[in-house]
Structures are given as structure tokens and as C-alpha cells.
Amino acid sequence: MDNNEKYIVCGGKRLRGxxxxxxxxxxxxxxxxxxxxxxxxxxxxxxxxxxxxKNMLLILKSLGGTYLFDGSDLIIDCRKLNKHSVSRDLTGMxxxxxxxxxxxxSKFRRAEISYPxxxxxxxxxxxxxxxxxxxxxxSISENDEKIVCDGKGLHAGLVRxxxxxxxATENLIMAATLTEGTTVIHNAAAEPEIVDLQNFINAMGxxxxxxxxxxxxVDGVKTLHGGEYTPIGDRIVAGTYLIAGAMCGGKVTVxxxxxxxxxxxxEKLRAAGAGVTERTDGVTVESxxxxxxxxxxxxxxxxxxxxDLQAPVSAMxxxxxxxxxxxxxxxxxxxxxxxxxxxMGADIVVCGRAATxxxxxxxxxxxxxxxxxxxAALVLAALKCEGTSTVSGLKHIDRGYYNLEEKIxxxxxxxxxxxNSCV
Ligand code: UD1
Numbered sequence: 001m002d003n004n005e006k007y008i009v010c011g012g013k014r015l016r017g018x019x020x021x022x023x024x025x026x027x028x029x030x031x032x033x034x035x036x037x038x039x040x041x042x043x044x045x046x047x048x049x050x051x052x053x054k055n056m057l058l059i060l061k062s063l064g065g066t067y068l069f070d071g072s073d074l075i076i077d078c079r080k081l082n083k084h085s086v087s088r089d090l091t092g093m094x095x096x097x098x099x100x101x102x103x104x105x106s107k108f109r110r111a112e113i114s115y116p117x118x119x120x121x122x123x124x125x126x127x128x129x130x131x132x133x134x135x136x137x138x139s140i141s142e143n144d145e146k147i148v149c150d151g152k153g154l155h156a157g158l159v160r161x162x163x164x165x166x167x168a169t170e171n172l173i174m175a176a177t178l179t180e181g182t183t184v185i186h187n188a189a190a191e192p193e194i195v196d197l198q199n200f201i202n203a204m205g206x207x208x209x210x211x212x213x214x215x216x217x218v219d220g221v222k223t224l225h226g227g228e229y230t231p232i233g234d235r236i237v238a239g240t241y242l243i244a245g246a247m248c249g250g251k252v253t254v255x256x257x258x259x260x261x262x263x264x265x266x267e268k269l270r271a272a273g274a275g276v277t278e279r280t281d282g283v284t285v286e287s288x289x290x291x292x293x294x295x296x297x298x299x300x301x302x303x304x305x306x307x308d309l310q311a312p313v314s315a316m317x318x319x320x321x322x323x324x325x326x327x328x329x330x331x332x333x334x335x336x337x338x339x340x341x342x343x344m345g346a347d348i349v350v351c352g353r354a355a356t357x358x359x360x361x362x363x364x365x366x367x368x369x370x371x372x373x374x375x376a377a378l379v380l381a382a383l384k385c386e387g388t389s390t391v392s393g394l395k396h397i398d399r400g401y402y403n404l405e406e407k408i409x410x411x412x413x414x415x416x417x418x419x420n421s422c423v
Contacts, residue, residue, distance in 0.1 A: 004421070006392035007405065009382035010414035011364060014250035014289065017411045019241050021256040022046040022072065024234035025053065025400050027196040030170040031231060032056045033099035034197065035076040036065065037107050037178055038204055040226020046256075047074040047231075048402035051395070055093040059086055059100060077226075081107075088114035088145070094399075098126050098167060102174035105138055105151035112148050128161055128168035135159045136175055136183065156181030156220055164189035164301050169216065170197050176218035177206050185216040191302040192261050196232045203229050233257035236308040237401060239265045240376050242285045243312045244408070246274040247319060247384045249289025252411060255282040264305045268294055268313065272320060289384075293322030293359050299329050311337045311377035317357040318346035319384050326355040337374030340367040344381050344389070361385075369393030372400045379404065383413050392420060 023046045033056065035042050047053065049069060057067045057076075063086065065078040084104050091097040097116045104111035116126065130140050130147070137153035156179050161168055166189040173194070176183035188194070190212050198211035204227055207219040233256035242262070245252025246269050259266070259278035266276045266283060272294055275286040294317055299307040307330035317324050318341050328334045335355055338348040344365045347358040364387030369375025375397040382389035391397075394417065397404060405415045 004419060005394045005417050006390050006420050007379060007382070007394065008416045008418055009379065009389045009391065010387075011383050011389060012386040013248065013383070013413055015245050015248045015252050015383070015408075015411040015413055016250040018253040018255060019407045019410060021233045021238045021254060022048050023231035024193055024196070024236070025050055026166070026191075026236070027193040027231040028053055029056050029096040030099045030174070030193070030197050031200050031229070032060060032076065033096070033103050034174050034177075034201060035060070035078050036063070036081060036100065036103035037174065038224045038226055039079060040224075042076045042204070042226050043228040044074040044076070045228065045230040046072055048072070050402050051399045052094050052096065055090070056096060059090050059097055062086060062090055084108040084110045085112035086114070091116050096167070098129055099171055099174070101129060101133065101147070101149055102171040105133065105149050105154060106175050106178045109151040109154060110149065111151070112146055114146055128163060128165045129171045132159045132161065132168055132172045132185075133175060136172070136179070138175070154179055156183040158184050158186070160186040161188060163187070164214070166191050166194065169194055173197060173201070173208055173211070173216060173218055176220060177201055177208065177224065178222070179220040181220055183218040183220070185218070186214065188214055188216040189301055190214060192232055192235065200229050200231070203227055235261045236306065236373070238262060238283070239306070239309045240312050240380070240401070241407065241411070242266075242269060242283060243309070243316050244380050244383060244411070244413075245285040246272060246287045246291060247289065247316045247380055248413070249287050250412070251284065251286045253282060253284040257282065259283045264303060265309055265313075268297065268305070272316065291316065291320040293317060293320040293324040293357070296325045296327070298327040301330075307331060307334060308373050310334060311373040312380055314338065314348065314355065314357065315341060315377040315380040315384070318348060318360065318381065319362050320359040322359055324357050326357065328353050328355075336370050337377045340370075340374070340378055341381055343367055344385060346381070363387060364389040366390045366392075369396045372396050376401060376404075379408070379415070383408065383415070
């Protein structure tokens with residue numbers, strides 16, 4: 001998975017044009033895991049081969065499932081899937097490997113995985129996933145090496161999550177889908193990607209209701225059948241391009257995403273002085289590139305401001321006029337990119353979960369992405385400032401942005417992917 005590439009970015013250019021976003025990574029990952037419980041072929045539309053998605057597919061393959069890319073369709077067949085244990089090297093590749101617990105327990109009444117890996121943005125425990133499964137009758141034993149779930153006693157039931165975790169909500173929905181009776185998840189997360197998982201399951205013959213609210217109800221069915229499904233567009237990728245347009249100036253239209261799912265961002269873009277036009281399937285941002293500072297950005301579960309756009313918006317704030325604050329409520333270590341932004345002339349001071357940003361003129365620099373969204377923030381800063389910057393650590397960016405350089409180039413930005421050894 002390691003790659004030795006970097007971006008060379010010649011900044012200071014206005015961005016103009018349209019980009020289309022395809023299926024949301026955070027929808028596709030649980031949907032791929034859910035295919036474990038589907039008795040038939042599934043065809044998913046609009047899929048980009050992001051690193052995280054490819055790694056999730058490797059997990060599926062290691063369990064005996066098959067997959068095939070047919071253009072932008074992804075065809076998955078888990079009818080012959082016959083293993084319930086995933087090795088440490090595979091689970092270590094991505095946090096979302098935890099999603100397979102629910103489906104495996106549901107299908108085999110047993111699952112074994114090592115602790116999941118993923119972006120280093122904080123502790124990221126999985127206690128809520130495990131506690132929820134225990135509430136549904138699963139016995140769990142853990143040691144340094146492995147988590148072993150014995151689901152012989154799996155039953156429908158009532159779970160109240162201590163925090164509305166996106167992943168735990170999804171895992172529990174998947175565990176309950178083929179479990180006889182009605183399972184109710186209280187204090188569920190309400191992210192659009194959970195609604196998407198619900199819609200996928202229902203399209204395959206399941207019965208899930210309430211996703212998008214704090215209470216999700218799953219009526220267990222005997223089996224899920226195959227079929228076709230188009231996951232929702234990626235609102236975080238869309239948001240990243242909109243922020244790029246606002247920062248660099250010009251006019252950028254993003255298509256393929258519902259504008260009502262980006263309200264917490266578009267409200268901020270307007271407050272910064274950018275013009276925003278919303279249509280049902282997209283958003284246009286128009287900007288002079290001179291932005292007012294946002295007074296306060298505070299990350300919250302949906303429909304609040306998404307933690308995944310915190311780093312990109314911090315790059316925007318770094319070059320806005322005035323002083324503002326960011327509060328990161330979701331993850332305890334999600335400001336690492338600010339050290340790199342400061343190398344580009346930003347003035348961001350972090351204290352615990354809060355950051356104070358004083359707007360400046362950014363300059364070019366050599367910087368290193370250390371996580372997915374932080375990496376995107378560095379690319380945005382490099383596009384904004386005059387001069388030539390390099391952004392290395394592309395393996396992080398590639399987890400969630402497919403051919404970012406092509407999309408940015410189509411908008412008039414100057415960005416090239418090169419081997420790290422090249423100057
Ligand atoms: C998902 C998204 C991720 C996004 C995050 C928050 C996917 C694949 N990833 O991650 O991009 O940043 O939602 O919107 O959908 N927590 C616990 N115990 C748990 C689970 C979570 O304490 O068992 C904590 C986490 O450490 C974090 C908070 O709850 O502080 C939110 O995490 P969660 O909503 O679970 O995020 P993920 O599902 O990991």
C-alpha cells in the first residue's frame with residue numbers, strides 16, 4: 001500500500017469548472033461488508049477504486065468472496081464466502097475492517113479479527129461496536145492479538161449507544177439484519193451514509209427503518225437477495241472541491257451530491273463571503289478568493305459540521321482575514337496537519353481540542369500528509385499560495401480521493417503526481 005509519490009503544485013491559480021463526485025467511500029465500505037450477508041450477486045454503481053475500498057475488497061476475498069470491477073461498476077459475490085477469520089495484516093490496513101464483525105456474526109455466528117488500523121487521528125476505540133454486539137447476545141473475548149465473537153446467542157434486542165458512533169450504528173444494523181425479531185438502536189448516528197446502508201439493505205430485501213434519525217429499527221429477515229445499487233455521492237469529497245473553489249477564487253460546480261447534505265458547509269462558505277448556489281444534485285461556489293474569517297467552526301455528528309471537513313476548512317481559515325477558532329469534538333488528534341500548514345506560513349495554535357487561527361498570506365513549502373483529510377488540506381493550501389509546493393504522503397490522500405490531480409487539473413489548477421525521487 002505504501003507509495004512513494006508526491007504532488008508538485010504550482011499555486012495561485014483560480015479554479016473554474018465542474019467536477020462530478022462518485023460513490024461516497026463511507027457508504028461503500030459498510031455496503032461491501034454487508035455483501036457478506038447477501039445471497040446473490042451485487043452490482044454497485046459509480047465506484048472508484050480508492051485504496052480503502054480495494055483493501056476492504058481484499059478482506060472480502062480472503063474470506064472467500066469474489067469481486068470484479070466492470071468499468072465503474074463493482075460486482076461482488078459472497079455466496080461461496082466460507083471463512084470467519086481475518087488476518088492482522090488485512091485488518092491493520094483500514095479502520096473499517098471492523099465493519100465485517102456484524103455481517104460475519106450474522107452469517108456464521110462467529111467472527112475473529114485483529115484490531116483495526118486506519119488514520120492516526122486519535123484513539124478510535126471500538127468499544128461501542130463490541131458493547132452493542134454484546135447487547136444482542138454475542139459473547140466477545142479479546143486479547144492483545146484478536147477479538148473473537150461467538151454469536152451462538154445472537155438475538156434481536158434493544159441497544160442504546162453511549163455516543164452516536166457512525167460505525168457502531170452501521171455494524172449493529174448489519175448484525176441485526178438477518179436476526180429474527182426487531183432490534184432497536186437508540187442514540188444512533190444519523191449520517192447520510194447510514195441512510196444509504198439502510199436503503200441498500202432494503203433494496204436487497206431487508207427491512208430497516210429510521211436511519212437518519214436517532215432511532216433505527218431493524219426487522220430481521222431470513223435472507224438478502226442480490227441486486228443493483230447506486231450509493232450516494234461523496235459529500236466530503238464534494239466539500240473539499242467547494243472549499244478549494246472558495247479559497248482559490250473562481251467558480252466551481254460540484255455535481256453528484258445532494259446540496260442539503262452539505263448545509264453545514266455551505267452556511268460557512270457564505271459566512272466567509274463566497275457565493276453559493278444550491279441545486280438538488282449539486283452546489284456551485286463563486287468567490288473572489290478573499291475570504292472573511294469564520295469566527296468558530298465546531299465539529300459535531302451530522303447534521304453538524306463534519307469532522308472530515310475540519311482540516312480542509314482550517315486551510316481555508318488559515319488564509320482568511322481575521323481570527324477564528326476551531327473546536328474538534330469527534331477525534332482527539334485531528335490537528336496534525338496544522339504543523340504542516342504552519343510551514344506554509346499559517347498561524348494556527350492548537351491547544352487540546354481547540355485551535356486558534358490567525359489569517360495570513362500563505363507561501364509555498366515542502367509538506368507531508370499524515371492523514372487523509374489533513375493531506376487534502378495541504379493540497380488546498382498549496383493551490384492557494386503563489387509558488388511551487390510539494391505535498392508528499394500521497395498514500396493517505398489516495399485512501400479517499402481518487403485521482404485528485406485529474407479533478408483539480410480539470411478545474412484549471414496546476415498539480416502533478418511524481419515519484420518522490422523526482423525533483
Ligand atoms: C466514521 C467515518 C469517518 C468520520 C467519522 C465521524 C466511515 C468509514 N468513517 O468513522 O470518516 O470521521 O465517522 O463522522 O464511515 N468511538 C468510541 N468507541 C467506538 C466507536 C467510536 O469511543 O466504539 C468514538 C471515536 O473514537 C470518535 C467518535 O466516537 O471519537 C466518533 O467515531 P465514529 O462515529 O464511530 O466514527 P467512525 O465510524 O470510526
